[in-house]
Amino acid sequence: MAKVLVIGAGGVGSVAVHKMAMNSDIFTGIALASRTKSKCDAIAASVKERTGVTVDTYQIDADDVAATTALINEVKPVLVVNLALPYQDLNIMDACLAAGVNYMDTANYEPIDEAKFEYSWQWAYQDKFKAAGLMALLGSGFDPGVTSVFATWLRKHKLDTIRTLDILDCNGGDHGQHFATNFNPEINIREVTAPARHYLNGEWVETPALTIRQQFDFEEVGPKNMYLMYHEELESLAHHLPEIERIRFWMTFGDAYITHLTVLQNVGMTRIDPVIYEGKEIIPLQFLKAVLPEPASLGPTTKGKTNIGDIATGLKDGVEKTFYIYNICDHEDAYRETGNQAVSYTTGVPAMIGAAMMVQGVWTGEGVFNMEQFDPDPYMDMLNNHGLPWQVKELAGPLAF
Structure with missing residues (x-):
């Protein structure tokens, strides 16, 4: 039905490409590009072995708009799926505009020199994409992504209005390392060490x-400490569902992770400003990334489950109700299917589904869109059918905190 170009050959890119190959009736051609072509080749070999589908591979520096535009023109996809670094979002959007091709990503743009997470830069492309007759879909991962779709599904089927929304992200996996991040260390640590923000009565x-x-006691994982953080879907949900009075995002971390992170912060290893070392500029966090385990290498050793979902309280027929909607994903099951652990799986599968929504014409539009602007039902159906089944239950009342 459609050919797509995926940019980014990390764990998420690997999962997305594997799942696209498993749905060759939707994705009739798949191209994969990255700064390091050998990573693309390794993914392509795994895809060929597991599914029999051939993936074309390319080398690209996604910071180079002209080169990326040339690659898009060479491949001729109907959609570019950006699974590269968030710093590269705007350059890839520019290349899509230049080549006249639709765009999709899983994480919002952030400047490389500042840990600032907001949609303003990408929302500013609205008029450009609309004038070009193109569609850009932002944030089709799990959080952001599925968590926004969960909210709109509850708003459509279970609640007339949503008053409070809490997004709970639990990774109960154990990879056996003293300290490692389950996705890109640089992005993960920037996110975790940024100030927390939540939305309350129209203010941040x-x-x-x-x-x-x-x-919180997570089903099939157990009690876990979770910490209030900021995540970009809070901004888009507050914008598109302005009825919501309070939106919060919580993520679990073990005590050992917090201890290691605290030490790294205290000695300056999480800094994102350059320092001079032996006459050369280096960024401490990028050096730290180089010495930490590669997230894609954690798949064979990671055991346990993730549990990610939304708890929403609001009115239904004038009565206050609370619903909890969530997915549980097993690290070992994810690895058996795609060769990647569940954190990559829970982002890569939604990336494939978002791409499917676009190339099949299920979600359409001209301009820049967030996940909650579309009908959640077809997306939710694909989650159930492609490895991320969800469940919903009514709670006795809202969260006590």
Whole structure:
């Protein structure tokens, strides 16, 4: 039905390409490009062995708009799926505009020299994409992505209005390392160490990173400490569902992770400003990334499950109700299917589904869109059918905290 170009050959890119190959009736051609072509070749070999589908591979520096435009013109996809670094979002959007091709990503743009997470830069492309007759879909991962679709599904089927929304992200996996991140270390640590923010009655409330903690008992994982953080879907949900009074995002971290991170911060290893070392400029966080385990290498050793979902409280027929909608994903099952652990799987599968929504014409439009602007039902159906089944249950009341 359609040919797509995927940019980015990390764990998420690997999962997305594997799942696209498993749906060759939708994705009739797949091209994969990255700064390091050998990574693309390794993914292509795995895809060929597991599915029999051939993936074309290319080398590209996605910071180079002209080169990326030339590659898009060579491949001739109907959609570019950006699974590269968030710093590269705007350059890839520019290349899509130049080549006249639709765009999709899983994470919002952030400047490389500042840990600032907001949609303003990409929302500013609205008029450009609309004038070009093109569609850009932002944030089709799990969070952001599925968590926004969960909210709109609850808003459509279970609640007339949503008053409060909490997004809970739990990774109960154990990879056997003293300290490692389950996705790109540089992006992960920038995100975790940024000030926490939540939305309350039309205002943003900011608190120091990792200072507000609660415990929650996650099904099939158990009780875990979770910390209030900022995540970009809070901004888009507050914008597109302005009825919501409070939106919060929580993520679990073990005590050992917090201890290691605290030490790294205290000695300056999480800095994103350059320092001079032996006459050369280096960025400490990028050096730290180089010495930490590659997230894609954690698949064979990671055991346990993830549990990610939304808890929404609102009115139904004038009565206040609370619903919890969530997915549980097993690290070992994800690895058996795609050769990647569940954190990559839970982002890569939604990337494939978002791409499917676009290339099949299920979700259409001209301009820049977030996930919650579309009908959630077809996306939710594909989650159930492609490895991320969800469940919903009514709770006795809202969260006590």
